Amino acid sequence: MKSPTVKAVVNSKIGESIKGKIAVLIEEHFDQTEFRKFNEYFPQKGYQVEYVSHLWGNPQLTFGSNPDTGIVEDHVIVTTEVNDIHPADYKGVICIGAYAMDRLRYQVSVKKGQKNQAPAVVFLRKAMDTENLKIGTICHSLWLLCADPSLLKNRQVTCAHNIICDVENAGAEIIYEGDSTAELVIDGNLITGKHPGMVDQFMEVFVAEMEKQTPRQAIVAQI
Numbered sequence: 001m002k003s004p005t006v007k008a009v010v011n012s013k014i015g016e017s018i019k020g021k022i023a024v025l026i027e028e029h030f031d032q033t034e035f036r037k038f039n040e041y042f043p044q045k046g047y048q049v050e051y052v053s054h055l056w057g058n059p060q061l062t063f064g065s066n067p068d069t070g071i072v073e074d075h076v077i078v079t080t081e082v083n084d085i086h087p088a089d090y091k092g093v094i095c096i097g098a099y100a101m102d103r104l105r106y107q108v109s110v111k112k113g114q115k116n117q118a119p120a121v122v123f124l125r126k127a128m129d130t131e132n133l134k135i136g137t138i139c140h141s142l143w144l145l146c147a148d149p150s151l152l153k154n155r156q157v158t159c160a161h162n163i164i165c166d167v168e169n170a171g172a173e174i175i176y177e178g179d180s181t182a183e184l185v186i187d188g189n190l191i192t193g194k195h196p197g198m199v200d201q202f203m204e205v206f207v208a209e210m211e212k213q214t215p216r217q218a219i220v221a222q223i
Contacts, residue, residue, distance in 0.1 A: 012051040012079045015043025020091035020210075023052045025082070025120055025144070027104050031097035032065035032074045033196040034138060038094070041203045047091065047210075052080045054104065054119040066098050082119045087127035091210045092134040095124075095141035097196055102140070105147035116147040124151060128189070134209050138193040138202055146170040156187040158194050 022042055026035075042049050055061050060079045064072035087093065095101050104120040115121075124144065127133055128151055137145065139160045145151040146166050153171035158181045167174055175182040183198045184191070184205060191209055193202040 012077065014039045014049040015047065017048035018046035020046075021048045021050050021089065022092040022094060023050050023080075023085065023087075023090045024094045024096055025101065025104060025123075025141075026051045026053050026063055026076060026078060026096050027100035028063045029066050029099040029103070030063060030074075030076075031100075031139065031196050032068065034097050034199050035065060035074055035076070037199045037203060038096075041200075042207070045207050047207070050080055050090075051076050051078045052082050052085060053078045054083070055079075055081045063100070082123045085123070087123065087130040087133055090133065092136060092206060093124075093127045094136040094206070095138075095144050097137075097139035097141045099140060101137075101142075101144035105144050115150075118147065120144060121147045124148070132189075134189055134191060134206060136191045136193070136202065136206050138199060139195045142167055142172075142192060155190055156185055157190065157192040158182040158185045159192060160195055 024038060038049050053061065053063070055078065060077055062075055062077050065074040105116060105118050107116060107118050121144065124135070125148060127135055137159075140163055142157060142159045143163060143166065149170045152167065155172050156175055157167060157172045158175055159167050161181060164174060164181070175185045177183070181194050183194050184201055186205065186209065191202070191206055193199065
């Protein structure tokens with residue numbers, strides 16, 4: 001049996017920043033379906049994909065996808081430290097699916113009553129408060145926002161069935177469709193998807209939300 005080709009993305013960035021950049025938070029055990037789709041679709045639409053993580057003082061780290069076939073088929077070489085970037089420099093921020101976001105909410109030390117201080121969580125607090133910045137999650141990646149309930153309190157979302165309890169305990173309202181969670185939910189700047197099977201729809205909606213004109217832009221366009 002022939003082994004699959006191992007793929008690597010050099011220097012974290014895919015495509016040209018024609019319309020802007022999308023920061024994709026990533027760690028070990030990321031979803032390879034979303035990874036491959038992001039790398040193709042967003043650059044085609046004029047957006048550069050920049051993979052971002054906490055590098056623990058290293059100039060770069062290499063992360064692997066979930067071994068869905070028993071082999072880690074996809075790798076990404078990340079050189080962008082989440083502590084060093086500003087949300088306003090991006091048009092969108094996406095938390096990639098699978099177990100990567102659970103790893104990104106890890107704290108070396110904790111104090112009773114203190115909010116989660118993991119670098120990716122601190123970044124998300126800033127990102128959620130950044131005007132006109134879209135935040136996206138798919139499947140298990142909503143885990144990262146669960147690390148700070150203030151990020152999800154009273155927000156309407158969807159997620160994988162596995163983490164319903166986590167998300168509801170964080171204060172969010174999960175939207176259901178029959179006996180399942182909804183495929184996709186938009187609540188202001190937050191776009192959430194159920195699972196990798198609807199990643200195409202998620203990407204289309206995410207781009208459409210990024211490209212919506214603000215009232216000021218609409219006025220300028222009419223002049």
